[in-house]
Amino acid sequence: MLKKSLTVAVLGLALVAGSAQAAFASSADASTTSTTKSHHEEWKAQTAALKSQLVTLRAQQKGLAAQIKSLRETNKATAKSLTKEQKASLKASLKNVREQIAAQQASIKAIRTQKQALWAQVKSAKKSDDTASGVAELTQIISLKEQIIQAKQQILSLQQSLQTLLTSLSA
Numbered sequence: 001m002l003k004k005s006l007t008v009a010v011l012g013l014a015l016v017a018g019s020a021q022a023a024f025a026s027s028a029d030a031s032t033t034s035t036t037k038s039h040h041e042e043w044k045a046q047t048a049a050l051k052s053q054l055v056t057l058r059a060q061q062k063g064l065a066a067q068i069k070s071l072r073e074t075n076k077a078t079a080k081s082l083t084k085e086q087k088a089s090l091k092a093s094l095k096n097v098r099e100q101i102a103a104q105q106a107s108i109k110a111i112r113t114q115k116q117a118l119w120a121q122v123k124s125a126k127k128s129d130d131t132a133s134g135v136a137e138l139t140q141i142i143s144l145k146e147q148i149i150q151a152k153q154q155i156l157s158l159q160q161s162l163q164t165l166l167t168s169l170s171a
Helices: 002-080 084-127 131-170
Strands: none
Touching: 002 084, 002 131, 084 131
């Protein structure tokens, strides 16, 4: 009987000690969680304006892409309706426009590569709670997006000039 009561007492003491450790561990986790939440709130507060800028730039970029796509489809349809002689005469004059469009697309691709690298740095800055560098990199991303939009606007104007050439020949 003495052994049983001693065993029960030891087990009870072990359970109490174990639950005390769990209580201390959960309070440490709670303080870590609150620190993480405060860093997250600080991050959100400092990047809110930049994120709204990114959203407007993204919408502007999508609009340009849709305009370029519709113009390209219209130009293709117009080019298909031309005769072989008209296509041959047009080919030489369009070479310059095609090269300019290809150059703009290559520059967009290079800028996108830079932008993707910056996004990776933003993610690592967010994980390491380095808000200042994250904000600086987001600002660079916005600048790169603006460069992409300018390049797409140039492509759009080149597509429009291509359209005027095609319509003048088909008329």
